[in-house]
Amino acid sequence: MTLLAVRDLTVGIGGAVLVDGVSFTLDPGERLGLIGESGSGKSLTALAVLGLLPAGATVTGSITLDGRELVGLGDRRLSALRGRKLAMVFQEPRTALNPLMRVGRQVAEPLHHHGLLTRRAARTRAVDLLADVGLPDPAHTARAYPHQLSGGQLQRVGIAAALACGPALLLADEPTTALDVTVQAEILALLDRLVDEHGTALVFITHDMAVLARVARRVLVLGKGKVLEEGELDSVLRAPGHEYTRTLLTAARAASFRREA
Amino acid sequence: MTVLLSVLRRPAGAFGLIWIGLLAVAAIVSTFWTPFDPLRTDPGKAWLLPFTDGHVLGTDRIGHDQFSQLLVGARETMVVAVCAALVAAVVGLLLGLLAALGPGWVSGPAVGLIDVLIAFPTLLLAMVLAAVYGSSLGTVVVAIGTGFGVAVARVARAEIASVRGSDYVLAARVGGAGTARIIRRHVLPNIAPTLIVQLSLVMALAVLVEAALTYLGYGSSPSSPSWGGMLHEQQAHIAARPLLVIWPGLAVALTVLAFNLLGDALREATDPRLAR
Numbered sequence: 001m002t003l004l005a006v007r008d009l010t011v012g013i014g015g016a017v018l019v020d021g022v023s024f025t026l027d028p029g030e031r032l033g034l035i036g037e038s039g040s041g042k043s044l045t046a047l048a049v050l051g052l053l054p055a056g057a058t059v060t061g062s063i064t065l066d067g068r069e070l071v072g073l074g075d076r077r078l079s080a081l082r083g084r085k086l087a088m089v090f091q092e093p094r095t096a097l098n099p100l101m102r103v104g105r106q107v108a109e110p111l112h113h114h115g116l117l118t119r120r121a122a123r124t125r126a127v128d129l130l131a132d133v134g135l136p137d138p139a140h141t142a143r144a145y146p147h148q149l150s151g152g153q154l155q156r157v158g159i160a161a162a163l164a165c166g167p168a169l170l171l172a173d174e175p176t177t178a179l180d181v182t183v184q185a186e187i188l189a190l191l192d193r194l195v196d197e198h199g200t201a202l203v204f205i206t207h208d209m210a211v212l213a214r215v216a217r218r219v220l221v222l223g224k225g226k227v228l229e230e231g232e233l234d235s236v237l238r239a240p241g242h243e244y245t246r247t248l249l250t251a252a253r254a255a256s257f258r259r260e261a
Numbered sequence: 262m263t264v265l266l267s268v269l270r271r272p273a274g275a276f277g278l279i280w281i282g283l284l285a286v287a288a289i290v291s292t293f294w295t296p297f298d299p300l301r302t303d304p305g306k307a308w309l310l311p312f313t314d315g316h317v318l319g320t321d322r323i324g325h326d327q328f329s330q331l332l333v334g335a336r337e338t339m340v341v342a343v344c345a346a347l348v349a350a351v352v353g354l355l356l357g358l359l360a361a362l363g364p365g366w367v368s369g370p371a372v373g374l375i376d377v378l379i380a381f382p383t384l385l386l387a388m389v390l391a392a393v394y395g396s397s398l399g400t401v402v403v404a405i406g407t408g409f410g411v412a413v414a415r416v417a418r419a420e421i422a423s424v425r426g427s428d429y430v431l432a433a434r435v436g437g438a439g440t441a442r443i444i445r446r447h448v449l450p451n452i453a454p455t456l457i458v459q460l461s462l463v464m465a466l467a468v469l470v471e472a473a474l475t476y477l478g479y480g481s482s483p484s485s486p487s488w489g490g491m492l493h494e495q496q497a498h499i500a501a502r503p504l505l506v507i508w509p510g511l512a513v514a515l516t517v518l519a520f521n522l523l524g525d526a527l528r529e530a531t532d533p534r535l536a537r
Contacts, residue, residue: 052434076439083437095428099534100450109446110436145533161436 002064003028003201004049004169009061011044011053011225019044020225021061028168031195031202033212033233035248036222042205045222046171049203050086051078065169083110087162089191091174093154097146103154104130104142107161114165129160133190152183156190163194170195173205188214209237209252221245267530274526280519288336297326299333299486308502318508321495327508330486334509337480337487338468338516341402345467346460348406353413353459358444360414361421375411375418383408384470391479401480405470409463416459420452454528461524465517472513488513 004026011019019041026032034042047053049063051070063070065085070078090096097106107129108122117125123142130138133156146154155175162170172191176184192215195202206212212219212233219236221229223244229236240246268274291299296315303324311319318327360371387404394400424430430447438446474480475489491509499506529535 050435052431079434079437079439081437082435086435088432088435090428090432092428096432098429098433098447098451100532101446109433109438113442114437147534158432161432 001028002026003030003066004203005062005064006045006049007062007064009045009048009063010059011041011048012058013054013056018225019048022222022225022227023061024220024227024230026169026201026203029199029201031204031216031218033216033219034203034205034222035207035209035212035219037207037248039224040222041225042222043173046088046173046203046205049169049171050082050088051075052082080114083167084114084116084165085168087165087167087170089155089158089162089170089172089175092178093151093158094146094178096158097154099146102143102145103149103157107142107157107164110161111164116165126160126164129164130157132163132194133157133160134186135160151179152187155179155183155187159187159191159194163198163200166198167200169201169203171203171205174207175204176211177206177208184211191215207248209249213237221248264527264530268523268526271526271529273522274530277519277521277523277526280515281523284335284339284516284519287332288339291329291332291336295326295329295332297329299326299329300484301325311504319504321502321505322498325486327491327505330491331488331508331512333486334488334491334512337398337475337485338471338512340398341405341471342464342467342516342520344402345405345409345471346464348402349410349413349463350456350460352407352410353417353456356411356414357417357421358448360418361425362440362444372418375414378407378411379415381408383466384473387470387474388477388479391474396474396479398480401471401474405463405467408470409466413456413459413463416455417452420455421448424448424451454532457527457531458524461520461527464524465520468513468516468520472509 002025006025007023009019009022010017022041022045024032034045036042044053048059049070051073053059059071061071065081097103104123104126108126111117111122111125112119127138127142130141135141135153135156141149141153149157175191176187179187188211191202194200202215204212204216217233219231219233220227221236221242221244228242229240229245236245237249240249265278268278296317301324306314306316306320306324307322309316309320311317313319316326316328318331320326356371356375360368360375363371383405386408387401390400390404424447430443433443433447471480472489472492475487476493478493480487480489488509492506495502495505
């Protein structure tokens with residue numbers, strides 16, 4: 001049974017075609033890496049899956065979740081799916097959290113408004129979720145405002161919020177790019193463990209092969225909105241079939257070399 | 262409660278809060294007690310200097326007790342400031358939300374309305390309304406409230422638009438939140454600090470405009486003492502008795518300052534990012 005099937009997805013904004021005929025499928029619990037440089041259409045693909053493309057964007061093709069077509073679905077219907085079935089972790093944890101809301105409440109919010117838990121129960125559950133993502137003293141942290149936490153801690157909060165309702169699919173859009181290298185490794189390990197425990201399918205978006213290698217086995221290489229290459233990460237790494245993939249690989253090697261030096 | 266305490270901890274905030282508080286007390290107390298009847302005329306007690314015969318601030322040319330008149334004048338000032346700010350908040354928020362979040366056929370006209378009304382001087386709007394509907398406290402409040410409300414709307418629109426484009430609103434939508442919830446949970450709290458400052462500015466300007474209107478004779482009836490009315494009354498004798506102009510002038514100036522300082526202190530007190 002396929003969880004997510006994207007067929008011939010094309011997204012245009014203001015006459016420019018930014019995602020051009022992208023297709024892929026994802027089974028429950030499976031992981032897929034979307035890799036490409038900025039402007040390759042990887043983030044737009046994720047936003048299209050969530051139905052949150054900027055106003056004025058045109059979408060053609062088909063996106064089905066559990067066999068249900070998402071393209072053209074009304075916002076109210078999509079809202080009911082978002083957070084509960086689909087969730088996302090953002091690149092910038094600092095801007096992805098409301099600066100004026102205590103972090104515990106931001107984790108509890110989707111649990112409450114999807115009607116899964118009462119406000120009080122959601123608040124208790126939020127503390128458990130914060131403990132799950134490895135935040136020290138979760139009861140105290142839940143009462144903190146975003147500016148009182150570090151970037152790594154905030155990204156843990158973001159992950160807790162995304163996984164709160166136990167979604168079937170998690171989209172992670174460069175979740176470690178804005179973090180320190182040491183924190184990156186921790187966050188990747190955390191994502192790896194939680195996604196495994198919950199049996200959540202993962203679409204991991206990155207421009208960094210080295211990061212991708214830690215979380216996903218299957219990879220989709222995007223360039224200028226098109227799928228250039230698809231396959232197991234090992235075989236893509238060993239024998240890149242496309243010039244562009246080779247460039248990405250070289251960039252990753254150079255970066256890791258610099259890191260070690 | 263904690264907000265009030267943190268306002269009081271700041272010297273500027275404490276001054277603003279205490280002065281506004283004193284005015285509120287004066288406005289209430291003056292409804293049933295003043296040292297003298299503010300409208301009583303007594304030619305035998307004309308031109309008294311401060312602190313003579315119990316007249317704390319002296320009397321004018323027909324023996325009006327100036328302190329009593331100031332106390333009663335505070336009533337009109339406070340009512341106009343508060344009501345105008347409420348009207349401005351409603352007008353500003355509604356227009357701002359429509360202009361920032363409405364579909365194209367709503368936001369376009371809303372922006373146009375804001376731009377047109379902003380170009381129209383509030384004092385002039387108040388004078389026109391007073392000329393058409395008769396001068397009353399209600400007309401003054403509506404005129405000042407809508408006049409400054411559109412200025413609030415323009416600021417609110419920009420703030421709402423920037424909140425709407427933020428990652429945390431996108432994150433909330435990813436979490437499944439609808440528009441109403443996003444407005445309630447994310448937009449309103451995040452524009453509140455700006456709105457508080459704007460509304461305190463509206464209150465300060467409302468005090469000024471109200472005084473100007475009554476000074477020009479467009480305010481409430483001359484039989485109810487007001488600060489603008491006192492200025493109007495005394496201006497002919499400004500060279501001989503400057504003190505009589507200074508009292509209401511000082512009251513207006515201090516009140517305008519107090520509302521501004523209170524607004525700044527409130528913004529700092531309600532924003533957790535600025536909390537110490």
